[in-house]
Each structure stands twice: as C-alpha cells, then as structure tokens.
Amino acid sequence: MRKAFSPTLQTHAGQPVTFGSLMHPFHGRSAVGILLACLAVVGCETQYGPERTYGLRKDPVIKNGQKMMEERPLPDRPGQLPIASIKDLTEQEDSDHPFYRADSAKRKEFLVQDLVRDTGLISADDRKIMEETLEKLFGKPRDPKVAITDKDGNPDEKAAEGLQVDVTTLARGSVLYREHCLHCHGITGDGRGPTGKWVNPHPRDFRSGLFKFTTVNRVEKASLKASRGDLARTLRQGVEGTAMPSFNLLSEQNIQDLVSYVMHLSIRGETEVRTVLGAFDAAKMEMVDEDGLEEYINKASRSVVKAWKESQAAANAIQVPTMAFDPNDIANVEKLKESVQRGKKLFEDKKTNCNGCHVNYGRQAPYKADDWGTLSRPRNLTQGIFRGGRRDSDLYARIHSGIVGSGMNPFGKDLKSDEIWDLVNFVRVLPYPEMRKNVGIEIPE
Amino acid sequence: MSVSPSTAPAHAHHEPGFLGKYVFSQDHKIIGIQFLFTSLIFLGIGGILALLVRIKLAWPMAEIPILRDYFPDNAGVISDTAYNMFFTMHATIMIFFVIIPFLTGAFGNYCIPLMIGADDMAFPKLNMLSYWFMWPAIGFAVAGFFVPGGHAGAGWTSYPTLASGSLGVGQGIESPAFPGSGWGQFCWLMAALLVGVSSMMGSVNYITTIINMRAPGMTLFRMPMTIWAMFITAILQAFALPVLTVALVFQLMDKTMGSTFFLPPSGLDFGNYHSGPGGGQPLLWQHLFWFYSHPAVYIMILPAMGIVSDILSTFARRPLFGYRAMIYSIAGIAGLGFIVWGHHMFQSGMDPRLGTGFMVATIMIALPSAVKTFNWLGTLFRGNLQFTTPMLFSLGFVSLFIIGGLSGIFMAATPVDIKIHDTYFIVAHIHYVLFTSSLFGIFAGIYYWFPKMFGRFMSDKWGKVHFFLTFVLGNFTFFPMHILGVAEMRRRISTPQGTILEGGLQNLNIFVSISAIALGLVQIIFLINFLGSIFFGKRCTERNPWKSNTLEWSAPTPPGHGNFDIPPVVYHGPYEYGNFEGKADDNLMQTEKAVGVLPSQTH
Amino acid sequence: MGKFWSFLFGITMVACVGLFVAAPFVGWWMVEPHSLHASRVDNLFYIILVVTGIFFILTEGVLVALMWAYRGTPDLKAGDIHKGELPGFIRPLANVFNTPHKIEIAWTLVPAAILLYLGMAQISTWADIKYLSRMEKQIKDGESPIVCDVSARQFEWRVRYPNSARLKEMQTIKANAGKRDWEKFSPHYDDVHVVNEVHAVKNKPVLVHLSTRDVIHSFNLPHMRVKQDALPGKMIPVWFTPISSNVDKEGKELPGKIWELPCAELCGWGHVRMVGRLYVHETMDDYQAWLAGVEKQQRNGTSPPQAVAANQ
Known part of the structure; x- marks a missing residue:
C-alpha cells in the first residue's frame, strides 16, 4: 500500500x-x-550549516606514536583518545600521561626529540594563512572541493582527474557523511565525533592519510594510499571486530559518493599534516620554509593528490594470482592438506617470523604500539575474525603488502605467491578445530 | 453536629523556627508541599527533555538554533548519544522524580492524616527522612548529566548488557557498550536506589498511619477512595521495592566490583575490549526489574484513580457508584499486578510457554480496570455535574484512561505483541496511562486541594483554559503514536528515517512534535496560575469550599499544626451527597450525624 | 459550559476513531503480511481492534451522554436532579443504573467472558510461532529448512550460511523423531559469511540461529511478523515461512518490495541504523545460485580483489 x-x-x-x-x-x-x-x-537541513568551517587542527601531530607509547604502555579506556591527542597541548591538567604532567620538561623532551608537533605553538598569523589557504583549496564542509593549483597559482583541473572529487560528487558525499559517519569520524575526519573516543579501536583518523586494509602494492611503493575499491569494500563489509558497521544497504552511488568525500577529507587533512611537519621547525613551530607558507601548502596538496592518483592505477594494485587448485572442491582435499602444512611451517619459520608477533597463533600476542599512538595487539588468528575482510584475496593482500601503521610488515618481497597462498590456507583453517584435525595440523590448546 | 470555628489551636505546642517549620519540617503537610514543589521542578526538567526528544525526531539532521552550540563535535546536530540520554532521563525523571513523588509523596503525605482524621503521620521523623532521601537521589540524577560520557542512555529499563557492559575488574567504570553506561549509569543506579529508600520509608509510614491512626468511627470501609488507593499502593511498594533494590545493587556490583550477575558465561566483545567470562544471565535483570516495575505502573496510577474517584463524586454531587467494588478492584489490580510482569518480556527470549501464562493473567487484569471505569460512569448518572477545573481533569482522566486501558489489551496478547512490541504503540500506551491519566489525576488533585493547602483558590478560568489545551494537545501528541506504532515505527530511534517504513511517517512525526512543543508551552499557563495563586489567588476563608464530605474539609484552612481544632468523629462513609431534611446543603460531612436514610443506601 | 465540555469530549473521541479508520487509507498502516503465520497475527490484531473499538465507542458514548444529560448549575442541588424527568435518550439506561447489583454483575461477567475469549484465542497462534515443539511438527518429513546463523553486534547483523555442498547434504537428511542435524549448526571452515542480508526461499521454512556478541538486539522482520530478542550468551531459534518472494532471478529486489530487518531493541547510539534486508527467492535454484555466487567471491581468490570490490 x-x-x-x-x-x-x-x-x-x-x-x-x-x-x-x-x-x-x-x-x-x-x-x-x-x-x-x-x-x-x-531550517530543513541535511547539509552542514553554511558558516561551518573545517578549521585548523587543534590537536598535536604525532610523529612517532610507537616511541611515545614506550612511556605508557597501557590501553586507553573508553572515553580516552590515543595518547598525545586527547587534548590540545595547552590543556594538560586531567591526563595521567607524562606528556601532560605539570612539569613541562617531558613535553619539551618530546618536542625536541621530534616525536610530536604542537600546533598550538604556531603563530596567529601563520594559522590565519593556513586556514585561508586550506579553505581556498578544499572549501567548507557544506561546499567541499579539491581545487589544486599549479606552480603558477592557476587552477589545475588535471591534477585530481580520475579521483572523482568533483564538486557535485563531494556535495552529495558531504550530506551522506554528515548523516552516517560524522558521529564517529568527526567533521574533519579526525575520528573525534561524539562517540569516537568511546570505541576501541578508535575510528580512523583520515588526516594521517594512512589506511590499513588496502590492496595497493606497497612492496613496490610505500607511499601508496588506498584504492577506491578498498574504501568501498570497507564501507560495504564494515570492519569486523571493531565498531565500524557495514553500510551495504546504501546504494552503489551513495557508497561512491562517500568514498569521494573520505578521500577529500584525507587529502585535506594530510596536506595540513605535511605542512605542520614540513614547513615549521620542531620545537618552536616557526616557519623554516622559504617559499612562503601558502606556497608550501599548495606544494603539499599537489604531492598528496599525486599519491592518491597513483594509488588508483591498476598497475599499482597487488596482482593476486589464481591459487593452483580450488580449495573448495572436495577432490582437492589432499592438495589443501599439503598446502596448509606448508603454511604452518612457513608461519613458524625464521624467514617470516609470524610467530614472533602472533605468539601462540595470536592467542598470547604481546601489546604493541601503532603509528596513531594506541596500544594494539597482533590478531588472534584462532578467533576467525579478520578485520580486513575474510575473502582469500583479502588475506593475500594483508600478507603481501602488510597493514600500514600497525607493525604488520609487507611480505610480498620475501615470499613467492604460492607461499602466500599456503599461509592464507593455513590461516583460514586455524579457527576451526575440526578442520585442523582433517588437514592434520595440531596446535597446542 | 455543627462545627464551631475556632482560631486557637486545640492543644499547645512550641513554635519551631523557620528552618524547623518549612525546611526540616516533620509536619506531614509541609513535607507534602515540599514533595509537591520538588516534583513540579522535575516535571519541568522532564518536560524539557521530552521536547528535546521530539525535536530530534521531527528534524533529525537539522541544526536547531541555540541547541546547536551544545553539539560542536556533531556539527550542531543533536547527537544520537545525547538523544539516548534524553529519552532515558525523560522516562527516569518522569517516573521516579515526578509521578511517584507527586502521588505518594505529595498527595500521600498531605492527604492521609487529614483524610483519616489523624494529627500527623505515625513516624514524623521517618517522614522527614523520606523527603530528605530524595535529595541525594536528585543530586545523583542531576550530576549524571555532567559526568564523562553523559547520563545513562540505555533506556529507563537499563537492560544489561547495554547498561552493564564493562571492562574487567580494576580497569575503571567506563563502559565500552555505550558512553553513558559508565559513570552516567552509576549515577542512574544510585539515584534509583536512593529514591527507592525514600519510597520505602514513605510506604511503611503510610501503612502504619492508615492502620493505627484513624479517627474514631473511621472504619476501613468508611475511608475515602484516595486513602484506600494510597494504602494499597503503599503495600505494593513495600513488597515490590526490595526486589528492585536487589537488582540495582547487583548492577552496581557488576559495574564497580567485578561481579557478573548479568554477564553471560560467554562474555562480551566490543571491538578491542573483551569482558571476561561471566556467570550470570542478562535475562535475570529483566525479571527482577519488571517484578518491581510492573507493580510500579500501578503505583503510578492507583492513587490517581483514588483521587479521581473522590473528585468525581464531589462534583457530580452523587455517592460514588459501587464503593466496595471499587476497593475490591483496586485490590484485584494490585494482586494481579504481581503476577503479570512477564508481559514486558514476551519477545525477550524467555521460554515462550511462560508467555502464555503471563498473557492470560495480563488480559484478566483489564477486568478490574473495566469495572472501575463503569463505576465512574455510574457515579455521573443522575448527578448534578459541576464543571470545575478539578472535575474536568477527572473527567479527562476517565475518558483517556479508557484509551490507555484498551490499548493495553493489544500488547497483552502475545501474538499481537510480536507486531507491536518495541514500537510507538507502546509509547502511545504508556503516555495515555501516565500522562493523560496519572498526570491528569495529579492536576485534578492540585486544583482540588490547592485551597486547603494555601488558603487561596487557583484561577478557575485559567484552569479551564489549561485543561482545554492540555486535553486537545495531549490527544494530538499521543494518539497519532498508535498509528506510528502500527505502521512500524520502532521505539527509541533517534531519527525516524532508519528504515523505509519509518521514512514514510516523517510528516506524522513532525505533527506530533509540534503538538508536543505546544503541549509543553501550555503548561506555562499552569505554572503561572499555580505560583501566582499562592500569592494573589482569591482567598478561601471557608473550611469546605467545594462542599465535600471528607475529613480534611472539616479542618481549618489551611490546617495548622496538629490539623484539627476539633477532634473529628466519623459517623458514615465519605460519599453522602443528596437531599437532607433540614439542611440547606446537599452534602453530609463525615463528621455530621446522619438523619434518616443515607443517599448511598438508596442510590 | 457543560454542553461545551461534552461536545469537546465527543469530538475528540470521534477524531480518535476517525484517525484509526482513515489511517489505512493514507498508507499509515501495517505492511502486508508475507509469511505463513502473519495473517493469523493480523487477524488477532483486528479481532482485538474491533472488540476494543466497540468498547471504546460504547464507554466514551455513555460518558459524553452523561456529561451532556447531567450538566448541572451551581445553584441546583443534587436532590433536584433526582426528582426531575430524565432526558429521552437516557431513559433506557435508567433502569440499568437503578438496579446496581444486577448491572454490576453484568458489567463484570460480560467483559470477563470477552477478555477470557481474547486470551484463549491467542494461545494456539502463539504456540505455533514460538514453541520449539510446534516447529518440529510444522516442518514436513524430509524437508529441511533453510538454516542460517545470525549473530548481531553493534550495529549490524552478521549472517552465516552453510555453503552449497553442505546445503545439499542437509537437504537430504531424512527427518526423524529425535534431534535433527540442522539443529547443530556450528561454525565451519567453508561457511559463507554475509552482512545484513538474510536470504530465504518462498514456501520454505527458515530457521535462524539467533545470537549476539555484545548487547541485546531484536531480530525484527515486519513483513514476516517476526520479532525475537537476541540474548548475550544464548542461542535462540527463530523460524518462519515466507509465502511470497521479493527478488528477481538476479537477486535484485522487485520495485516496492524492500523487506527490512531493523533491530527493535535499544542497542546503543546506532540503534536506528541497525538495519538489514530480507531477500526471499522464488525457487531453491535461485537461492543456490546466489549462494554459489557469494561463495565464489569469498573463496578461491581467483579474481583480483580490486576488481571484485569494484564489481560487488
């Protein structure tokens, strides 16, 4: 009816x-x-308010989260963000991290060691220039854009070609993002929406330009970001074992719009980060670049967009070869058995040293710090929860190109594709005790 | 017997100072009025929370002027987390800090000694404590809004594991399940616990007072319906509350001490957070909670029924129809009320065979309610209806309680409940029972006893305007919710756009929200009338302005310390209205000796 | 004033009835039933609606009539009314109200009988929908249901199916009086995993093993009249038989036939967004084709992930 x-x-x-x-x-x-x-x-609004701006980032840029975490190897509780980005450096009272403790010596030490950049130290004039230039390049939340200029300051329409970051797509994406993503990922994509700090792992901070679950070939080129397909896959499937749910009921069009908008946020955020890291000196945050701040930002934006463009190229994707046999076919059970056993050997081998991190198949994995300054553990592989997706090809990509920022290294160089497939088969069998028995591997309980 | 007005108190007593008289008072009337004001303040707070809920539902993604400044990290839109907090605290405040304190706290305290002819409660100090235990509860309830993560947001039912999901022992109270399930939930639990202590003190006091301190001649079956309702409510509370208290303590221990009453053996996963294995069962909470909270529904309606019965009889100038049947049906409701809690849990994963039993019991509880309704109608028959404001609210109560009662049958029927469980139909039902019934009863009581409390009348004209608008807008607000529920709008959703079916109901939601906002604004009329009348209302010099029969009207207006200047003696029941030979008035007070056959005996 | 107030009460009640009568015609009503038991639920709903509707009109009518007939004036004494002539339309009532005991017995026994009937009428339907023992009887011999495992979490439905090979194996299992094999559906190496999608076949029973990993959720299929909470630490069986399909051969939803699976129990801040879809295939072959497609995507990494992701 x-x-x-x-x-x-x-x-x-x-x-x-x-x-x-x-x-x-x-x-x-x-x-x-x-x-x-x-x-x-x-005001019947699904859009951001017209006067709302992205604004300049207030939190410090963490340059070496792993080193910083040595100070306080504790997981953050619900309601806390990763260390060193919980609050502005200026608000330091209510954190128990040494970085914020009353004696600023430690803070200074971090700054001098160049583990962190305090954006609060940037002078008001420079902040203004940064804010204006970024707005000129990327617009406001309501009218997002990626307007890259060439060296002479003229609009360079070719720069972002193929990234689908045109104004109309981004406008649609902005509306969708506001409805579906804002609550966790925040306005600027900083992962600080109202619930951002309450979930663990915390929502991805798009500004770092690091994306974990991708299929770009980082063995060849470490600077690659993520392909549109990777972002779309994460949106569709969600990330099992985290607070990221699946959005697979959104239409194809909506997903693509969201992907474009996330790319826009990431490009904007990373331009900002690169400027803070590159244009200023560590401790005092005084300008060191002689080109002028505005030009530095333009330069940064060009290089970020270039990296994103490269990530989309088919040649830069991981080439996943077909497995030598179909593991689903009951006739191939013997082949599967051999493959899994080879995989087990590889897993325990010195060459890969999988066991070194995934101790006892991940059941006793030690905590490690990641690039965002959070504590995380190598996956417990006996649980059958794979954050980057449970397709064979997903697992292949994880082993081949690693997981950015998490400490999982790319093995694409050291392992042949068949060896990776053996590992994939082994990992797939691990969570199922009955299946382990069938293929003749034993792991101690 | 004629009453000789006397200005001097019947017995001498020492005069307490201001603090002792108005703040730390042991006088039941002052305590009643303290409860009244406290509840009124919270009615305002709860109402504002309700409006925030409705604003979010009507314009879910809009930046509302003023409000937007409070949600900077959500781009000016009311966040879903805050929305959950709003509806949770709206329900909690309305139930624990408005309806229950209004009915049992304010009217119970004020009316019980006056209506049974006692000079005060049996335990005045306990009575004072009962009020002052509200304050720590209020402190926790308000503090919760300012703790990290915000106030509790798991619904007023606080079902584990959303409400109780926590980290391992010693890792802090913050909850990975929901921001408000940490400190906010802690505050919620403490507030509910302390309110429970306050209610328990009250009910012990009421039971004792009613049993032991009635005036000479006031037999049980000469007590007004208000007192009967308070008496049975107090018994309900005394038996049901301990169970809730236990449940609250269990959840507190789960939260703070690492016990696992509501944590299943398999444990819980929230991303990187894992609870350890537990030894409990989330369903346990639902059983314990509803074992209290279903009787609590009757705690929230029975006193209003009693008040309305008295007012209807007074202004219909007719004896209450079926006085004894009324008492038996109240007792029936209370008795059956203890064995129907499972009807909240038909879809909860409880064994469905239990559902069948609970269903039959629940459907039969409609019977005493029906009998009461018919009796109210019978009271009006051949009456001489005086359409004063309290009478209008009472008639509104009868009229709209019928809707709330009838819609209850739908959800009592197990298969139909599959369809309407957790939809807006339930929301419509509870608001017809608690807003247009309980609150109408409360308004009726305030307009009715106001002259006795403050010695002045509330404006009848503005009272009628208030009634008219509340009646019309109340129906505008809550009746469409039935339709929303039938058309599959889920409960407790922060935007009516989650599903395709809900999306089609957006305009009805906007209509409801606009009505709700208007309904909220209308209550300002009441507030001004109430506060203004305390100081500027028409003076009430008579003892019995409504020409009523019950004992409180034989006391001075307002009653002094010790209530009665002449110790009352009761000769008959409270509902004798009719023609009396040699008497100009058509009422016969309980203290007046009857001449001839009583109207209630002839009908 | 009495006339005004009775009028107000009267008009409000007419409006309430009017809204319920009008709502289905403007589309604010229940969705069509599409499962075997759904129309039984609807019938019970309508029975209660009619009974309560009659009682509503009756009681409110009497209330308004009494308010109108006995509106008094302040000078009038109660006794005067008693002596006065009754208005015409109220006279039949007079005899009733004048004999209180008979009328009290009548208005207790009549509703009691009706309520008892309403209660009893529900029992068999409820039992057929929810009693595990009844499910055994409903499923014919040799006809295994479609089995899936729905594991809820904040804020999505993770669904697990046996793959094609195991599905075939399960279909051939002969029913016996005792425990059936499909009751034990433990995680398996070659299971097919999807998110937010529940697939079924027309006229074939579906057995859902419902569980949750974090908080209470509620498995709610409005078109099937199914609602069941998922409890942490407990597996709850849910079953239903769809009687019409809503997808075409390719597994695309037919226009206007999107059947959603919203979570009905508050599960946190994203409760409203926790929505899945139900896809009912026309034939078993269509279902198997869909299953084979998903399986292929998931297993046997033959296609480069990027291409798969883009084509999904």
Whole structure:
C-alpha cells in the first residue's frame, strides 16, 4: 500500500531533502503548508550549516606514536583518545600521561626529540594563512572541493582527474557523511565525533592519510594510499571486530559518493599534516620554509593528490594470482592438506617470523604500539575474525603488502605467491578445530 | 453536629523556627508541599527533555538554533548519544522524580492524616527522612548529566548488557557498550536506589498511619477512595521495592566490583575490549526489574484513580457508584499486578510457554480496570455535574484512561505483541496511562486541594483554559503514536528515517512534535496560575469550599499544626451527597450525624 | 459550559476513531503480511481492534451522554436532579443504573467472558510461532529448512550460511523423531559469511540461529511478523515461512518490495541504523545460485580483489 520510499537511497540524490520530497502522494497535503512554514523556522537541513568551517587542527601531530607509547604502555579506556591527542597541548591538567604532567620538561623532551608537533605553538598569523589557504583549496564542509593549483597559482583541473572529487560528487558525499559517519569520524575526519573516543579501536583518523586494509602494492611503493575499491569494500563489509558497521544497504552511488568525500577529507587533512611537519621547525613551530607558507601548502596538496592518483592505477594494485587448485572442491582435499602444512611451517619459520608477533597463533600476542599512538595487539588468528575482510584475496593482500601503521610488515618481497597462498590456507583453517584435525595440523590448546 | 470555628489551636505546642517549620519540617503537610514543589521542578526538567526528544525526531539532521552550540563535535546536530540520554532521563525523571513523588509523596503525605482524621503521620521523623532521601537521589540524577560520557542512555529499563557492559575488574567504570553506561549509569543506579529508600520509608509510614491512626468511627470501609488507593499502593511498594533494590545493587556490583550477575558465561566483545567470562544471565535483570516495575505502573496510577474517584463524586454531587467494588478492584489490580510482569518480556527470549501464562493473567487484569471505569460512569448518572477545573481533569482522566486501558489489551496478547512490541504503540500506551491519566489525576488533585493547602483558590478560568489545551494537545501528541506504532515505527530511534517504513511517517512525526512543543508551552499557563495563586489567588476563608464530605474539609484552612481544632468523629462513609431534611446543603460531612436514610443506601 | 465540555469530549473521541479508520487509507498502516503465520497475527490484531473499538465507542458514548444529560448549575442541588424527568435518550439506561447489583454483575461477567475469549484465542497462534515443539511438527518429513546463523553486534547483523555442498547434504537428511542435524549448526571452515542480508526461499521454512556478541538486539522482520530478542550468551531459534518472494532471478529486489530487518531493541547510539534486508527467492535454484555466487567471491581468490570490490 505504501509507496516504496528509501531515505537512504533517494533523499540524498544530490539535492538537499525538502519536506515535500518526503511526502507520500496521499497523505496530508493540506497540512503541508503549515508544516513547511514550521520547517522554514528551523531550517530543513541535511547539509552542514553554511558558516561551518573545517578549521585548523587543534590537536598535536604525532610523529612517532610507537616511541611515545614506550612511556605508557597501557590501553586507553573508553572515553580516552590515543595518547598525545586527547587534548590540545595547552590543556594538560586531567591526563595521567607524562606528556601532560605539570612539569613541562617531558613535553619539551618530546618536542625536541621530534616525536610530536604542537600546533598550538604556531603563530596567529601563520594559522590565519593556513586556514585561508586550506579553505581556498578544499572549501567548507557544506561546499567541499579539491581545487589544486599549479606552480603558477592557476587552477589545475588535471591534477585530481580520475579521483572523482568533483564538486557535485563531494556535495552529495558531504550530506551522506554528515548523516552516517560524522558521529564517529568527526567533521574533519579526525575520528573525534561524539562517540569516537568511546570505541576501541578508535575510528580512523583520515588526516594521517594512512589506511590499513588496502590492496595497493606497497612492496613496490610505500607511499601508496588506498584504492577506491578498498574504501568501498570497507564501507560495504564494515570492519569486523571493531565498531565500524557495514553500510551495504546504501546504494552503489551513495557508497561512491562517500568514498569521494573520505578521500577529500584525507587529502585535506594530510596536506595540513605535511605542512605542520614540513614547513615549521620542531620545537618552536616557526616557519623554516622559504617559499612562503601558502606556497608550501599548495606544494603539499599537489604531492598528496599525486599519491592518491597513483594509488588508483591498476598497475599499482597487488596482482593476486589464481591459487593452483580450488580449495573448495572436495577432490582437492589432499592438495589443501599439503598446502596448509606448508603454511604452518612457513608461519613458524625464521624467514617470516609470524610467530614472533602472533605468539601462540595470536592467542598470547604481546601489546604493541601503532603509528596513531594506541596500544594494539597482533590478531588472534584462532578467533576467525579478520578485520580486513575474510575473502582469500583479502588475506593475500594483508600478507603481501602488510597493514600500514600497525607493525604488520609487507611480505610480498620475501615470499613467492604460492607461499602466500599456503599461509592464507593455513590461516583460514586455524579457527576451526575440526578442520585442523582433517588437514592434520595440531596446535597446542 | 455543627462545627464551631475556632482560631486557637486545640492543644499547645512550641513554635519551631523557620528552618524547623518549612525546611526540616516533620509536619506531614509541609513535607507534602515540599514533595509537591520538588516534583513540579522535575516535571519541568522532564518536560524539557521530552521536547528535546521530539525535536530530534521531527528534524533529525537539522541544526536547531541555540541547541546547536551544545553539539560542536556533531556539527550542531543533536547527537544520537545525547538523544539516548534524553529519552532515558525523560522516562527516569518522569517516573521516579515526578509521578511517584507527586502521588505518594505529595498527595500521600498531605492527604492521609487529614483524610483519616489523624494529627500527623505515625513516624514524623521517618517522614522527614523520606523527603530528605530524595535529595541525594536528585543530586545523583542531576550530576549524571555532567559526568564523562553523559547520563545513562540505555533506556529507563537499563537492560544489561547495554547498561552493564564493562571492562574487567580494576580497569575503571567506563563502559565500552555505550558512553553513558559508565559513570552516567552509576549515577542512574544510585539515584534509583536512593529514591527507592525514600519510597520505602514513605510506604511503611503510610501503612502504619492508615492502620493505627484513624479517627474514631473511621472504619476501613468508611475511608475515602484516595486513602484506600494510597494504602494499597503503599503495600505494593513495600513488597515490590526490595526486589528492585536487589537488582540495582547487583548492577552496581557488576559495574564497580567485578561481579557478573548479568554477564553471560560467554562474555562480551566490543571491538578491542573483551569482558571476561561471566556467570550470570542478562535475562535475570529483566525479571527482577519488571517484578518491581510492573507493580510500579500501578503505583503510578492507583492513587490517581483514588483521587479521581473522590473528585468525581464531589462534583457530580452523587455517592460514588459501587464503593466496595471499587476497593475490591483496586485490590484485584494490585494482586494481579504481581503476577503479570512477564508481559514486558514476551519477545525477550524467555521460554515462550511462560508467555502464555503471563498473557492470560495480563488480559484478566483489564477486568478490574473495566469495572472501575463503569463505576465512574455510574457515579455521573443522575448527578448534578459541576464543571470545575478539578472535575474536568477527572473527567479527562476517565475518558483517556479508557484509551490507555484498551490499548493495553493489544500488547497483552502475545501474538499481537510480536507486531507491536518495541514500537510507538507502546509509547502511545504508556503516555495515555501516565500522562493523560496519572498526570491528569495529579492536576485534578492540585486544583482540588490547592485551597486547603494555601488558603487561596487557583484561577478557575485559567484552569479551564489549561485543561482545554492540555486535553486537545495531549490527544494530538499521543494518539497519532498508535498509528506510528502500527505502521512500524520502532521505539527509541533517534531519527525516524532508519528504515523505509519509518521514512514514510516523517510528516506524522513532525505533527506530533509540534503538538508536543505546544503541549509543553501550555503548561506555562499552569505554572503561572499555580505560583501566582499562592500569592494573589482569591482567598478561601471557608473550611469546605467545594462542599465535600471528607475529613480534611472539616479542618481549618489551611490546617495548622496538629490539623484539627476539633477532634473529628466519623459517623458514615465519605460519599453522602443528596437531599437532607433540614439542611440547606446537599452534602453530609463525615463528621455530621446522619438523619434518616443515607443517599448511598438508596442510590 | 457543560454542553461545551461534552461536545469537546465527543469530538475528540470521534477524531480518535476517525484517525484509526482513515489511517489505512493514507498508507499509515501495517505492511502486508508475507509469511505463513502473519495473517493469523493480523487477524488477532483486528479481532482485538474491533472488540476494543466497540468498547471504546460504547464507554466514551455513555460518558459524553452523561456529561451532556447531567450538566448541572451551581445553584441546583443534587436532590433536584433526582426528582426531575430524565432526558429521552437516557431513559433506557435508567433502569440499568437503578438496579446496581444486577448491572454490576453484568458489567463484570460480560467483559470477563470477552477478555477470557481474547486470551484463549491467542494461545494456539502463539504456540505455533514460538514453541520449539510446534516447529518440529510444522516442518514436513524430509524437508529441511533453510538454516542460517545470525549473530548481531553493534550495529549490524552478521549472517552465516552453510555453503552449497553442505546445503545439499542437509537437504537430504531424512527427518526423524529425535534431534535433527540442522539443529547443530556450528561454525565451519567453508561457511559463507554475509552482512545484513538474510536470504530465504518462498514456501520454505527458515530457521535462524539467533545470537549476539555484545548487547541485546531484536531480530525484527515486519513483513514476516517476526520479532525475537537476541540474548548475550544464548542461542535462540527463530523460524518462519515466507509465502511470497521479493527478488528477481538476479537477486535484485522487485520495485516496492524492500523487506527490512531493523533491530527493535535499544542497542546503543546506532540503534536506528541497525538495519538489514530480507531477500526471499522464488525457487531453491535461485537461492543456490546466489549462494554459489557469494561463495565464489569469498573463496578461491581467483579474481583480483580490486576488481571484485569494484564489481560487488
């Protein structure tokens, strides 16, 4: 009886949702006038407010989270963000991390050691230049854009070609992001939405430009980001074992719009980060670059966009060869058995040293610090929860190119593709005791 | 017997100072009025929270002026976390800090000694403590809004493991399940615990007072319905509250001491956080909680029924129809109320065979309610209806309680409950029972006893305006919720756009929200009328302005310390309205000796 | 004033009834039932609606009539009314109200009988939907249901199916009086995992093993009239038989036939977004085709992940 109506599918098709578009052809046409008037007062918005800006980042940039974590190897509790980015450096009272303790000696030490950059030390003039330049390049949350300029300051339309970061796509993405992602990932993609600090692992901070679960070939080029397909896969499948749910009921169009907007946030954020790290000196945050701050930001944005563009190239994707046999086929059970046993040997081998981190197949894995300054553990492989996806090809990619920022190294150089497949088969079998028995491997309980 | 007005108190007593008289008072009337004001303040707070909920539902992604400044990290939109906190605390405050203190605290304290002819409660100090135990509860309830993570947000039912999910022992109280399930939930639990202590002190006092301190001649079956309702409510509370207290302590221990009453053996996973294995069962909480909270629903409606019965009879100028049947049905509701808690849990994973038993018991509880309704209608028959403000609210109560009662049958029926469980139908039902019934009863009581409390009348004209708007807007707000529920709008959702079906209901939601906002604004009329009348209302010099029959109207207005200047003696029941030979008035007070056959005996 | 107030009460009640009558015509009503037991649930709903509707109109009508008939004035004494002539329309009531004991017995026994009937009418339907023993009887011999494992978490449904080979194996299991094999559906190496999608086949029972990893969720299929909370630490069986399909051969939803699976029990801040979909295939072959497709994607990394991701 009711007309099919999907808010997630239809209301965000580019235009802001007006109340009229929500109306069923039957109901209450007479009431529309009154209700529209009431709505006009509040403003029927699915978009960000026009005056809302991204603003300059307030939290310090963590340059070496792993080293910093040596000070306090404790997992953060719900309600705490990773160390050194919980609060501005200026607000230091209520944290028990040495970085914030009253004696600023430790803080100074961190600054001098160049583990962290305190954006609070940037002078007001420089902040203003940064803010204005970034806004010129990337717009506001309501009207996002990626407007790269060439060396002469003219708009360079070719720079972001192929990234699908045109103004209309980003406008759609911004509306969707506000509805679905903002609550955790925050306005600037900093992972500090209202619930961001309550979930662990914390939502990805897009500004770092690091994406964990990708299929770009980092063995060849470590600077690669993520392909659109990778981001779309994460959106569709969610990340099992974290607070990132699946958004697979959104339409293809919506997913692609969101991917574009996330890329926009990441490009903007990383430009900012590179500027803070590159244009200023460590302790005092005084300008060191002689090109001028504005030009430095332009330069940074160009190089970030270039890295993203490269990541999309088919040649830079991991080439996953077909497995020598179909492991699903019951006829291949003997081959599978051999493959798994080879995988087990490799897992315990000195060459890979998987056991070194995934101690006792991950069941007794020690805590490690990651690049974001959080404590994390190498995966417990006996649980059958794979954050980067449970397809064979996903596991292949994890082993081949590693997981950025987490300490999982790429093994694509050291291992042949068949060897990686053996490891994949082994890892797939590990969580199932019955299957372990079938293929003849034993792991101590 | 004629009453000789006397200004001098019947017995001498020492005059306490200001603090002793108005703040740390042991006088039941002052304590009643203290409860009244406290509840009124919280009615305001709870109402504002309700409006925030409705604003979010009508315009889920809009930046609301003023409000947007409070949600900078959510781009000016009310965040889902805050929304959960709003509806949780709206329900908690309305139930534990408004309806229960209003009915049992304010009216119970004020009316019980006056209506049974006692000079005070049996335990005045305990009575004072009962009020002052509210304050730590209020402290926790308010403090919760300012703790890290915000106030509790797992619904007023606080089901584990959303409410109780926690880290391992010694890792702190913060919860990975929900920001408000850490310190916020702790505050919630403490507040509920302390309110429970306060209620328990009250109910012990009420039971003792009613049993032991009735005036000469006041037999049990000469007590007004208000007193009967308070008496049975107090018994309900005394038996049900310990169970809730136990449940609250269990959850507190789960939260702070690492016990696992509500944690299943398999433990829980929240991303990187893992609880250890537990030894408990989340369903246990639901059983314990509803064992109290279902009787609590009757705690929240029975006193209002009693008040309304008295007011209806007074202003219909007719004896209450079926006085004894009314008492038996209240007792029936209370008795059955203890064996129906499972109807909140039909879909909870409890054994479905238990559901069948609970269903039959639940459906039968509609019977005493129906009998009461018919009796109220019978009271109006051949009456001489005086449409004063308290009468209008009482008639509104009868009219709208019928809706709330009938909609209850839907959810009592197990298969139909599959459809409407956790939808807005439930929300409509609870608001018809608690807003348009309990709160109407409270308003009726305030308008009715105001002259006795403060010696002045509330404005009848503005009272009627208040009733008219509340009645109309109340229906506008809550009746469409039935339709929303039938059309599959889920409960406790922060935007009505989650599913396709809900998306089609957006305009009805906007209508409801606008009505709700108007309904909220209308209560300002009441507030001004109430506060203004205390100081500027028409003076009430008579003892019995409504020409009623019950004992409180034979006391001076307002009653002094010790209540009665003439110790009352009761000769008959409270509902004798009719023609009396040699008497100009059509009422016969309980202290007046009857001449001839009583109206209640002739009908 | 009495007239005004009775009028107000009357009009409000008419409006309430009117809204319930009008709502289905403007689309604010229940969705169509699509499962074997759904129309039984709906029938019970309508029975209660009619009974309560009649009682509503009756009691509110009497209330308004009494308010109208006995609106008094302050000068009037109660006794005067008693002596006065009754208005015409209220006269039949007079006899009733004048004999209190009979009427009290009547208005206790009549509702009691009706309520008891309403209660009893529910029992068999409830038992068929929820009693495990009844499910055994409903499923014919040799006809195994579609089995899946739904594991809820904040804020999604993770669903696990036996793969094609194991599905075939399960289909051939002959029913016996005792425990069936499909009751034990433990995680297996070659299971198929999907998120937020529950697949079923028309006219074939579906058995869902419902569990949760964190808090209480509620498995809620409005079109199937199914609702069941998932309890931490407990596996709860849920079953239903869809009687119409909503997807085409390719597994795409037909226009206007999107059947959602929203979570019905508050599960945290993202409760509203916890929505899945139900896909009911026309034939078993369609279902198997879908299953084979997902399986291929998941296993046997033949296709480069990037291509798979883009084509998904």
